[in-house]
Amino acid sequence: MVTAWKCLINGQWVDSRSGRTLPVWNPATEEQIGTVPECGPEDLDEAVKAARAALDGPWGKMSAADRGRLIHKAGELLYQRLDDIAKLETANQGKPIFESSKIDVPWSANCYQYFAGWATKITGDTIGISPGSFNYTLKEPVGIVGAIVPWNFPVLLATWKLAPALAAGCAVILKPASQTPVTALKLGEIFTDAGFPPGTVQVITGPGAKTGMAMATHPGIDKISFTGSTATGVELMKACATTLKKITLELGGKSPNIVFADADLDSAARGAASGIFYNKGEVCAAGSRLFVQEKAHDDLVARLLDRTGKLLQGDPTDPKVRVGPQVSREQQESILRYIGSGKEQGAKCVAGGEKNAVNGKGFFVKPTVFTEVRPEMKIAQEEIFGPVLSVMRFKEPEEVVRLANDTCYGLASAVWTSDVKKAHRTARALKAGTVWVNTYGIFDPAVPFGGYKMSGFGRDLGRECLEGYLNTKSVWVDLS
Numbered sequence: 001m002v003t004a005w006k007c008l009i010n011g012q013w014v015d016s017r018s019g020r021t022l023p024v025w026n027p028a029t030e031e032q033i034g035t036v037p038e039c040g041p042e043d044l045d046e047a048v049k050a051a052r053a054a055l056d057g058p059w060g061k062m063s064a065a066d067r068g069r070l071i072h073k074a075g076e077l078l079y080q081r082l083d084d085i086a087k088l089e090t091a092n093q094g095k096p097i098f099e100s101s102k103i104d105v106p107w108s109a110n111c112y113q114y115f116a117g118w119a120t121k122i123t124g125d126t127i128g129i130s131p132g133s134f135n136y137t138l139k140e141p142v143g144i145v146g147a148i149v150p151w152n153f154p155v156l157l158a159t160w161k162l163a164p165a166l167a168a169g170c171a172v173i174l175k176p177a178s179q180t181p182v183t184a185l186k187l188g189e190i191f192t193d194a195g196f197p198p199g200t201v202q203v204i205t206g207p208g209a210k211t212g213m214a215m216a217t218h219p220g221i222d223k224i225s226f227t228g229s230t231a232t233g234v235e236l237m238k239a240c241a242t243t244l245k246k247i248t249l250e251l252g253g254k255s256p257n258i259v260f261a262d263a264d265l266d267s268a269a270r271g272a273a274s275g276i277f278y279n280k281g282e283v284c285a286a287g288s289r290l291f292v293q294e295k296a297h298d299d300l301v302a303r304l305l306d307r308t309g310k311l312l313q314g315d316p317t318d319p320k321v322r323v324g325p326q327v328s329r330e331q332q333e334s335i336l337r338y339i340g341s342g343k344e345q346g347a348k349c350v351a352g353g354e355k356n357a358v359n360g361k362g363f364f365v366k367p368t369v370f371t372e373v374r375p376e377m378k379i380a381q382e383e384i385f386g387p388v389l390s391v392m393r394f395k396e397p398e399e400v401v402r403l404a405n406d407t408c409y410g411l412a413s414a415v416w417t418s419d420v421k422k423a424h425r426t427a428r429a430l431k432a433g434t435v436w437v438n439t440y441g442i443f444d445p446a447v448p449f450g451g452y453k454m455s456g457f458g459r460d461l462g463r464e465c466l467e468g469y470l471n472t473k474s475v476w477v478d479l480s
């Protein structure tokens, strides 16, 4: 069945003014499942007007407690609709239903609950340092936030923007990725049903280069909160400069996963496999570079290959499946090109290394492991965004820190060791926004997440991310 989805503008479900649409696909079956409106600048203008009206009206005037209550309700509704939304996420993104239903959607609901609590806890300071005057600061919402998100975690990453922005009192115009727009529209339904005033949360769909870029240059939008590739982040930052719009950028990564010989190798092998094969490697924080200390190399690789061989790839709606199809044919082909380059540059492909299909359909790539990778190879430097692991050897701790930091990215990292001092020393030396010690890929709405270097700046999640959605106003009072 092909569903004609509509966008949410000013509390109404509408087509684009132009009437144009974009197709929506299922990457496992290669079937079209629907269409979404292709919104243009005229649709965005209307959304900006509605957002401003919400800020000047009911949303801006709402008490923090009521705001928190509504955000909490959105989280509750998401829990209630978990099954339907998880199924839709899997149908459109290709991620295994196990992940959509057990992780992505429940974690998103938790995120609304966490930030609902923050609505009433945003306060300024009193600064009474001068006898002749008194100062206090007010924390005010930045205004209209344009949230632009990628296709790898459609519900979750939209939530990472929406929940804190709403807690801070902002209005949000959300633009999901064109490959995965449908669950963002379902989130729109949740906000409408929860009772958010029209214009507070709006969802517009359309191509990034057109709709997303229009958001970055629109003078009525106060901030862009972006998650996506580094290349797009650079373009967006330039575009935001024309109106001096605030921007936070959550970008790509090539995260090092470091295993010392004294680590619990079974746990490390599990972390190495989940670190790269979770969500079929379409993870910004994927542990795509595995550094193994020489003495443990062969043992660790053997355990890793054992785990890789047991991963069930197939129909993502099957609860037993752990590896689904890539999001699109384009993504599948890009990954296969990287695999080709690894082979050409002399790395040893010890698992996978080719595409896969279910009943002849689907954009699958087999979980792939390369050993004997050299740091200068393309597969060790560039973000592949697929289930492809590059394994490298090291001897000394100083050497692996140097190798781990030798990339333009700095999003995440991990270190596996039984030596507490070594773990903390390495954590300090790694240039990355997140370091996991003896684990990989855990998140919590209370813990800030974001990048160093070309992985971006600003933070999602945690108390810290609220600052990105707030302005500070100083108020001086003469006491003399």
Ligand code: NAP
Pocket (backbone or CB within 6 Å): 148, 149, 150, 151, 152, 153, 157, 175, 176, 177, 178, 179, 206, 207, 208, 209, 210, 211, 212, 213, 216, 227, 228, 229, 230, 232, 233, 235, 236, 249, 250, 251, 252, 253, 283, 284, 285, 383, 385, 411, 450, 451, 455, 456
């Ligand atoms: P992308 O191509 O940069 O797209 C991300 C979003 O930006 C989509 O909504 C896209 O719309 C839009 N967009 C594309 N070009 C644009 C432009 N010129 N102006 C404005 N908006 C534009 O990234 P992706 O391929 O979807 O996602 C994968 C990337 O996201 C990877 O690099 C990954 O590491 C990164 N990521 C980072 C994090 C993090 O937290 N750091 C998390 C997840 C993913 P269309 O879809 O319509 O093109």
